[in-house]
Amino acid sequence: MNQDHLHNQTEEIRQLLREKHGLRGSSLQRQLERGGRLLPRAVRSEAWYLAQIDELSKNPKLLKMVDFEHADRAASVVRSHLESINPLDRLWGRMLSFFATMALAVLVLTGLFVLWHLTRG
Structure with missing residues (x-):
């Protein structure tokens, strides 16, 4: 997993938040500020983790701090919850x-x- 894969996952999460909850925003963090309360606590914390590491990944030196395995698990948790919403x-x-x-x-x-x-x- 690399920076591009992480960015693609966060963009997919942002798109799902826009489709399922109607949340708009310039970043995942902004969308979660507006409507994070719509998500269950466990999913919300994983989504916030993704938003934080998405910001970290913009700096190459801070990218070394990112746990990509945790990011992958967090993205799958958030994605599975959002896809289950009708x-x-x-x-x-x-x-x-x-x-x-x-x-x-x-x-x-x-x-x-x-x-x-x-x-x-």
């Missing part, structure tokens, strides 16, 4: 949540109206 399923869940909230609001308002009507006579 954006349409997430959209469907958000729509159902919205309509459930609206139904609850209508139910509460109807109950308050009935209560008000009963107390007014």
Whole structure:
């Protein structure tokens, strides 16, 4: 594994974050700052590791500090999690949540109206 392979992996992760979560940013680090909370803790820590070593790899002297085996494992963990996400399923869940909230609001308002009507006579 070398610097180009590492850069290709981080670009693939960035593309998956853009497709699955709609996160935009100039770098992986920026994308994680904006939406890292959308990832589970273990996946988030591996993604942050990738973002940090991607920055380190830009300097040839600091590139020697990178553990490429850990980077490869981290990339596979993040990639497998992101590939398992179905954006349409997430959209469907958000729509159902919205309509459930609206139904609850209508139910509460109807109950308050009935209560008000009963107390007014």
